[in-house]
Every structure is written in C-alpha cells, then in structure tokens.
Amino acid sequence: MKNKKAILKLLFLLPLSVLGQTKPSLTLWYDEPAAQWEETLPLGNGRLGMMPDGGIEREHIVLNEISMWSGSEADYRNPKAAESLPAIRQLLLEGKNKEAQELMYTSFVPVKPEKGGTYGAFQMLADMFIDYTYTVPDDSVKNYKRWLDLEESVAYTAFTKGKVRFTREYFVSRNKDVIAILLDSDRPEALSFRITLSRPERGKVKKQNEGELEIAGMLDSGNPGQDGICYAAFAKVIPCGTQSQMQTHSNGTIEVRSADKAWIIVSAATSYLAGNIYRTEAQRLLNDATPPNSLMHIKEEAVKSYRKLFTRAGITLPENKHCAGLPTDKRLEAFQQQDDPSLAALYYNYGRYLLISSTRPGSLPPNLQGLWANEPGTPWNGDYHTNINIQMNHWPIEPGNLAELYQPLIDLVKRLVPSGEESAKAFYGPDAKGWVLHMMTNVWNYTAPGEHPSWGATNTGGAWLCAHLWEHYLYNGDKQYLADIYPILKGASEFFHSTMIREPEHGWLVTAPTSSPENEFYASKNDRTPISVCMGPTMDIQLVRELYSNVIEAANILQTDSVYASDLQKAIDQLPPHQISSKGYLMEWLKDYEEVDMHHRHVSHLYGLHPGNQISPVKTPKLAEACKQTLERRGDGGTGWSRAWKINFWARLGDGNRAYTLFRNLLYPAYTHANPTQHGSGTFPNLFCSHPPFQIDGNWGGTSGISEMLIQSQDGFISLLPALPDSWDEGRFYGFKVRGGATISVEWTDGKPQKVELVGGWNPCLKLKTPANAQRTLYNGKEINTEEYIKMTLKKDEKVILTFHY
Template structure:
C-alpha cells in the first residue's frame, strides 16, 4: 500500500507531542524484523494484535465504524480447589502392575479406565478454565462522510505499542494502544488533526457473569463472579473499570444507560484497570479503582504514560535481538500477505521477525508476581477456552518457557517456579492416593491449573503420564544453570528431591532385564497395537521419555546436592538406581524406540515425538557424545515426517537444530509458518500460523510460537554439551546476519556477527561461571582474542569474570 507523503507530514506534526507519537519508522522504510502491519481491519480474532504487560492484555481489531477490543486478565479462572483422590486407584495398582508384567497391556488399561481415574466432584466443574475478561466496543461517528484512505494497523515490537491510522474525508485519525507495565493499566489513545472531530460511544460487556454498573463520573464498571463449580465456594471475583478523559474546548462526555458517549473532542484517553480476587484477594475492586485513579487523576501521568511504558518494556526487549537478510520483494508487504509469500519465496528477515515477536509475546504475557503463560498465553476471546486454556505438563507449558533463558528473560521464569512450589502439597497427596502409602515425594501428571491440580487426567490413555513434575523440575534446574544462584538452588532443592523420591519409591523392575521402570505410564498421547485383534493401547511400562526424564532428574538432584554439600547417603541411592534404568534402544529399522518393546504405533506420523526428549530439550543425546543415538533420532524424525500440529512442527525445528541440520530446521520453520487459512476460506483453520502470527494447533495455542522462537535460537547458538557452539545449524540462505544478547548455560552473554555463513566477530561477556569453552568454527585460519593471536584448536578455553568481555575475531 502506498502512503501519501502529505498525509505522513500532517500526522507527524499532529502526534509529535511527548504524550503520543507515531513509531519512528512510520512512513519510511519498514523495519521488517520489528513490525507487524496490515492494510485493513481484522476480520476475526486471530487477526487482531496482542498487547499485554504480563497481567493485563488486550487485542484491538482496528475497526473503522465499530472497534472491538477484547480485554484479558491472566487470573480470570473459573473453578476452585477440589479433592480428586480415588481410593480405588491405589487398591488396583498392584493388579495393574502385575498385568503389565505379564504383557497384558490391554487388560491393564481396562482396569485403569475403571479404577485409576480421578473422582470428579459432584458439585460441578471445579477444574475450571481460563477465560476472557471483557469485550470493549468503541462505536465511532465521523463528521466527514468521505471515504477511508491510507488505512494501516501496526504493532511495533520495539515499543510494544499498536497503532491504527487512516484518513476519512479530510480528517486524519490515529489510535494508539498499549498496556503499561509500571502503572498496570490498559490504555487507548485517540487523536485527530481537526478540532472537535472525535465522537464515539464506549461500552463494556461480557458474554456471561458480568454486571455493568450504571455509568457515572466518566467511568464504566463491570463486575462479576466466575463459576467455582462448588456452591460452597466462592468463585474468582473480578472488577474491570474503564474511564474516559477528553480534551478540547467543545468536548463533552455524556453517560447513557449502559455506555459513555464522547462528543466533539480533540483527543481522548480510554484507560482500563482490572483486578481479580485470585491475585488481589478481597481488595480486588479497590485495587482496580486505585490503579485507575493513579493514572487518570493526574494529567502529567497521562502525558508520560506511553514514554514510561516503552522504556520499561525496552528494559526487557532490548537485551536480545536477531537480524537476518531481507527479501526486498516481500519483506515490505503487509504481514498477512508476507506470510503467504513466505511459502513461495525465501525471506530470512521474516524468521527474525518471528523470533523477535516470540520474545515480545513472552514479555507481554507473564511477569514476576503473576501466573505463567497458559495454553493461550494471556489472551482469550471467550469464557470457555480450548482445552480449558490450562497448563499441559507433557510438552505445552514447558515449550512456553524454552526461549526464556536463552532469550535473556530470566526473571520471567519466576511465575513457573512459584506455580511448581504451590503444586507440591497436592502432589504429595496425589502420590499417596494413587500410588499407595509407601509412595514418597510428590507427583504431577499431564495437566494442571491455578488450583494446583496434580491427579491423573480424566482418561488414562492420555492422562496416565506421571512425569509432569520431573519435567518441571528440569526447568527449575535449567534456571540455576543460567543464573548460578545458590540461594535459589537451596530453595528448590527440596522440590527436586521430592520429585525424585516419588520415582525412587514407585518404580518397579520389569521382568525381562530387571530394569527399573515407571508403571503404569504412557508415551504422551500415543498408542500402539497389541494382540491378534490389534487393539490400540497406550498404557505401558517405562516409555522412553519417562526414563529420560527420571535419568535427568536423578542426575540433577545428585549435582544439586553436591553444590549444596548435602544428602550424600540419598544421592548414593540415586546413583545406584541410575545404573538400573533402561538404556536407549535402537530398533532393527534404525529408529529410536519409543517404548521398552518395539511396538507398532498406530500412527507413525503422530504429532508427539516425546521419546526424543533426550535430544531436546534434554542433553542425553548429541552429535558429539552419542552419535549413534543421534543418527537413530534422525531416522525417527524422517519416519515421523514434517507434518503435525503447530507446536509439533515447532518442536521438530529444535530437534533438527540439535542434529546440526540447518536447512531441515529451516524447512520445518517454513512449515510452521504456513498460513492457517486462506483468504477465501477464513473459517477453515488448519495447522500453521494465523495472520497475527499466533500459532494454530488448530485452534490457537501459543506454545507453537515459543517452540518456534526456541528453534531459531537453537539454530544460532547452543550450549547444552558443555561448550558454546556458534551457528550450529545455520541454513544456507542465512548467509549473513547478527544476534546480540543471547545467554548460554553458565550465565555468559553472546553476541555474534556472521558473513558467508561463517562467524566473523563474537563478543562473550562472562557470567557466574568463569570457565568457558568455545568450539572453533571449521576451517578457521586465525583467531584474535581481544586483538591477540590465539592458536585455532578445535576448542578454546576462556576464563572470564562476571561482566568481563572477550572480543573474538575469526579469519578464514
């Protein structure tokens, strides 16, 4: 779309005030790796632009006559705490184990279907779901009846501000949208370049459980209570308050029965505050009103609100970034058309945009003191979100956090750490209820919510997986590897130990080899055939992913105990148990086995590839240490294929990056970035990506976004094998580029420039661990470290104090 130069000059003059300004690149050459933009309003929610501050969120559609803005608050959860313990479970467990020992998986599964399930409360749905906060509608009236020209919707990732701009008749309009991190409010700023030409009607509503107070003093207030599922318990209560502030000599604000009407304004602010009883307790309503008053009660606050928002956001976003070559033909297209063109023409800068967008989404959807991002991050547009919008602990909540540490956003781990701590008491109760009084420690199965649910899922075919807690513990340990904080390690050590105690007390010896295995369990959501009637079954002993997670957990507990100088006797038990775990097994056809037996899976293209956990995100399989197993993983991935749901494609990017195949990883990235629907069939959603770059399972699941972000990071830098590996999986078309601020294990920070696919200059800043090993690029002739020549061996050893820098230049 061509932008009129006079229109740009007029807008630039109009919005040059400190309170509000257009993005720096508006009307100039696009910043293709930092800008999402569109030349028309959103036609469905998956085209709207997400904004958030880690607690509050909004998604405006940029409508011209009527604008719909969906509002969110991360603790809008229905349901309540409940008891799901089933006394039949532990009573039936010996029989289930015995059937599995006899190879009677079908019979064991049938017994689990009847007995090894949670008892559902009779009162209602106590599990609950993440829900939207409210719908905000702005109906505009225009004094000029002329046509709309130069329409543009834009999200500037460098600012965390979205804009809608257009000309109607002779009047230029700009709307700005952002969510303040410091003031903790949602802001919509409206301006025009003609006095008294801004007229609109504002409403606030909710599809259910919302009561709108009669408008007064320029405010709309929506309150309600979500369904707890239990008449004896209160549900989450919430309050959302919107206030309108106008400027202009002729401006008037008139309350109506269920709306506020603004007339003849030069400028308007719509400020929204919200709070819930979940995060704020009984003072939630007072908190919402106080947050609002702190902004709207002082004119100087409004004048500096955007500037403060951008500054606070950039403190996080500006730490890290990626730039890749542009395709001059398609990199300047609107994002929806650029997404379509990406399937036909290569555009590396689009991958950079996707990486930067992933970090933007993380910063926007969680923060210390809040909750972890759920299946939809922070954003929902209905009371009943798909899959309850909860936390799936067999891949999804974990994938949400893969980019956190490498992306230099370490503090965003805090909500997940806090959630894991809260799960432990219920996890201890579930361990004894489902696995018997002799079960120690704590357990989490494949799903959880804000009410600390730890019981098995409702159907054993997918709900029996009991290594969710072990996987979360891997994240707790990963946070330590990047930060080196021993005080933190001492806080989480009991959690790690408790998770290991569960497996140490419940695993059994399988009959063929005497290996220690989990039982009963499953390989997440996958099934295999048994018997002459070829019955699909999921319940089994010791699936490969379970063993990998237990091996990793035991190893991490041993290492943590050594750092803290504690539990020598206990870690001796873990070391003995480690020797008895099953090894990785390779099938006769060369692929890594998913189960103890080489069962025939019902779908060789199944979306879960859980048995490659040891390749990624784990580090038990690598090209350097276990090349034979790495080759078996390659065979597994070739057999599985490159299809699957959105998040499945994202995980495969990471697998291929760990295998050092940049072109295959990039092929999977382009597969992930396949349009989820075509312009002619917008209601038919497939796997891939929506126009606003949300990942489509389908439907929308945000884990694929962060899995893809992680995959790009893994293509550019790896450190899981004990050394820094530069450009380990660089695609041929990424001939040149740069990244800055990437973190590696040990806490060091790495920035890199490359050309012709080879590193040219790398800057490493020391972290908590001074001992750094750098793998030398192939065919390097000369190496300069801080301008001093060094011998180009296969590996270079560096010793850097925290904050100390080394600049390394490679000559080929």
C-alpha cells in the same frame, strides 16, 4: 536547546512507521481491519492484555486478565486407584497391556469431588466496543493501516476518512499496570464515539462516575456454596478539546462528541491475585494512572519500562525486498513460495515480545493461550498441559535473556507440591514418597491423572517441570535459589525412587503404569486394539535419569544428602538404556511396538535430544542418527506446536536447512483470504500458532528453534551457528545467554562467525568451539593459537571480543 529536546521527545513518541523507518523484523502490519480474532494484535504487560481489531465504524477490543479462572480447588483423590495398582502392574508384567488399560479406565481415574469444585478454565475478561460517528462529508476511507511496533510494544490504527486523518494507539503499561488507548484526529472536534463494556456471561456493567464504567462479576466455582474468582474492571474516558462533550448513561455506555482526542484507560483486578480488595485495587490502579496531567508521559514511561526487557536480545537476518515490505498476512502467504529470512527474525523478536507481554513476576505463567482469550470457555480449558506445552512456553526464556519471567512458573511448581504429595499416596499407595504431577494442571493445583488414562496416565509432568527449575540454576548459578528449589527436586525424585518396579525381561527399573504422551500402539499383530498404558516408555526413563542426575549434582553443590545421592546413582545404573530398533529408529517403548499412527504429532521419546541433553551428535552419534531416522519416519507434518518442536530437534542434529524447512511448515498459513473459515495447522495472520485452534506454545517452540539454530551450549561448550540455513548467510544476534550465565553476541558473513562478543556470567570457565575453517583467531585484538576449542576464564561482566579470519 529546549526546542531540540522537544523535537527528540516527539520523535520518541512517534511510531517508527510514521518516521518512515518501519523495520521488517520488528513490525507486524496490515492494510485492513481484522476480520477474525486471530488477525487482531496482542498487547499485554504480563497480567493485563488486550487485542484490538482496528475496525473503522465499530471497533472490538478483547480485554484479558491472566487470573480470570473459573473453578476452585478440589479433592480428586480416588481410593480405588491405589487398591487396583498391584493388579494393574501385574497385568503389565504379564504383557497384558489391554487388560491393564481396561482396569485403569474404571479405577485409575480422578473422581468427582464430593464437596464440590470443578477444574475450571481460563477466561476472557470483557469485550470493549467503540462505535465511531463521523461527521466528515466524504465517507471514503483511504490509506488504512494497522500495525504493532515490537520496539515499543504499541499497536496503531491509522486511516483517512474524508479529509481527516484518524489515529489510534494502544498499549498496556507495565509500570502503571493499566490498559491505555489514545484516539486522535488531525482536525479539531472530529472525534465522536460511544464505548460499551460487556461479557457473554457473569458480568454486570454500571456507571461508576462521570466518564467511568465498571464491569464486575464472579466466575463459576463449580460449588454452589463457594464463591468463585471475583473480578472488577474499570474503563475511564478522558476527552480533550475545548468543544468536547461527554455523557455517561445509566445503561453502561459513555458518549463523547466533538473531541480533538480522547484517552481510554482500563484497570482490572481479581480476587485470585488481589484477594478481597480486588475492586479497591482496580480502582486504585485507575486513579494512580489518571490524575491531572499524568497522561502526558504515560506512553513514554510504558515504552521505557518495556524496552528494559525487549532490548536485551534480538536477531537481524537478510531481507527479501520483494516480501519484507508486504503486509504480514500477505508476507506469510508469500513465504511458502519464496524465501524471506527476515521473517524468521520477526518471528523470533515477536516470540520474545509475546513472553514479555504474557507473564511477569508476581503473576501467573503463560497458559495454553498466553494470556489472550476471546471467550469464557477456552480450548482445552486454556490450562497448563505438562506433557510438552507449558514447558515449550518457557524454552526461549533463558537463551532470550528474560530470566525473571521464569518466576511465575517456579512459584506455580512450589504451590503444586502439597497437592502432588496427596496424589502420590492416593494413586500409588501409602509407600509412595515425594510428589507427583501428571499431564495437566491449573491454578487450583490439580495434580491427579487426567480423566482418561489413554492420555492422562503420564506421570512425569513434575519431573519435566523440575528440569526447568534446574535449567534456571544453570543460567543464574545462584546457590541460594538452588537451596530453595532443592526440596522440590528431591521430592519429585523420591516419588519415582519409591514407586518404580522391575520389568521381568531385563530387571530394569521402570515407571508403571504410565504412557508415552498421547500416543498409542498395537500390543500384537493379532489384536488391533489401540493401547496407551505401558511400562517405562523412553521419555519417562529419560526424564527420570535427568531428574536423578540433577538431584545428585545439586546435592553435591549444596553438600547434602550424600547417601541419598549415592542411592540415586545406583538407580540410574538400573534404568533401561536407549534402544534402537532393527529399522534404525529410536524406540519409543520398552518393546518395538507398532504405532497406531506412525506420523503422530508427539515425538516424546526424543526428549533426550531436545530439550534434554542425553543425546547429541557429539557425545552419542549412533543415538543421534537413530533420532534422525525417527524424525524421517514421523515426517514434517503435525500440529503447530509439533512442527515447532521438530525445528529444535533438527537444530540439535546440526541440520539447519531441515530445521528451516520445518520453520516454513510451522508458518504455513492456517487460512488464507480465499478460505478464511478453513483453519488448519500452522500460523494465523497475526502470527499466532494454530494447533488448530490457537495455541501459543508453538510460537515459543518456534522462537526456541531459531535460537537453537544460532547458538547451543548443552554439550559443555558454546557452539556458534550450529545449524545455520544456507539462506541465512549473513546476520547478527545480540544478547543471547548460554548455560553458565555468559552473554553472547555474534556477527557473521558467508555463514561464518566474524566477530563474537562474550560477557562473563556466574561461571568463569568458558569453552567455545572454534568455527570450522578458521585460520586465525584474535582475542581482544591479539592473535592466539587456533585450536578446536577456545578456553577462557572470565569474571562476571568481563567482556571479550573474538574475531575470526578464514
């Protein structure tokens, strides 16, 4: 029995590929080291991250910590903004958008803080380099492979050099909260290497103890008189083997010779999350992870902790035998020539993996790069763009059964409210109530407009984030949580209720000044000046309508604010309706302006189709058709995240084949082996999304799109396989969540659901649309009437099995 247990334990620790069980929908793999950072494999525990390149002679591992932010909290209020607001609005009311925009360029912008401080940027933690020394006589390398096992959250590198097999394992433990690397060889005394830590700036390395290095520093606060974020990271090397030797040099290197294997454990902390004890906390984490004999179980415990989240949900789709076994980079290129459905399953499972890896309760939300950066100055500051990007980061969380990963976003929004109240009054006058957030924010609670009104004037960022707070309630049904967030929702609604004005032609209530995110139009045929500043663009109105509706419903549930809820309902009745142009597409602005770029990447005015639910083929077929015409007009191109959003749009329209076309466009290789320096929109070899450059929101937009193709619940009922592509004729998904909290698993063949398992959530009332052409329906084995909808009452955790016969 003991031997059997030992064998089972060994099997648990071995990677699937070693066991000959590599799964195309659960493994990324490559047959050579990473040549660029976008080929390295991301690992993380929601706070710490690393990306190893699998180099043979020299290995580069980029280390990350999610709160590595430069900058500091600062006052960006501009007293001229509120003073100029009446004039700006009057110009807009007179149809003088150009003049209004010019005035905004000089007055309605944030000002440089008088007391210092700067916006800052998300930054890398450090570089780790491992230089290997090989003593084998035969210098050739054979059977090289590196891979990421999504079932374990462990990456591997393996190769044979001479007659020695070298393997490396990399993981970031959730429970121990450290980075771990195991270097191994199948012959005694074959492992020799040297490790160094470094950073391009603001990092000093020193010997801490024997076999232990520290890198520490302070990031720029933007204020010479104020400390920035301080950080400390420790790397400890633990060699194994009777002949192993280790020496730690004062210049910040550790050398190991003649080891059988070696562990490298890295801990880190910052003053942002840990306060003044950040260095002590980093040292504590390292010590707790590395007492004698503790490393025997560190991987087993790390995998177990990760699997509690990952195994809740997943997808299996048909395999193309010609493609499924290819290395992931070559598989990605082949996908443009031939179909490979299981690549979509891999992409979905990878998306959930990335979420689990990049955020956790008590941490920060995933930023524009998740938690992975390879430089001090990340693109777009690696911040939180609130006109689509941070929202897209969170689309898969609830359907993907990862509800607790919402907590960092909820906490971030709570921290933004006081700053948002100040910005409301500073930019919109003393009569402005509530709080406002424009199109970007950071860990320093930035809520002012962006520095250029053409893109920075959008002021519905707070309304959009409130939609996420409400969505979280729809899935968990926790009234205590609803009472906690209700003041935030109400405050956001109060801002719009107190600042919207009436446009002159119809008397509609509109936002002003504002913009439709990052898009431009021509105000007239004679003046070809690109204009952004406007009144009441469609997305603004959709968001305000949704926000008001959610506040009304929340007030009713909590039995509070009945008078205010009544006022909001009256305001809803005075908002502009959706408008369809004479050419059949949904209008983006109050007037049917000509776009500067008809194929612009933002399709913000379709927010009501997705992620909102104001437009659907079921409830508003004419508007749904107008959305379709809009998408046809915009085309299937765009940046990475834009293609991802369009997958969701087409899925909501019920067109699975078109959604799949957009998925293939999203997975267009950002570069190929033939042209490795020409980065375009699409997907990098490690399946990171390319804007370009790397921007992770497209990954989660694509993950969400796959989910929307398989199940939807936004119209008040559960729709199974609502946008299934023809080539996904069979498959299975399990553990998906729907609004109301129920959990759904489905098996299908010939494109038709055969078996459906439902587990009750907080809302006992379930309504499921019967699959088309179903002739017989069995409910827990007993036949029931086959009607258009199946209505059920399920207690929480009560299970029902439905089977359909055609």
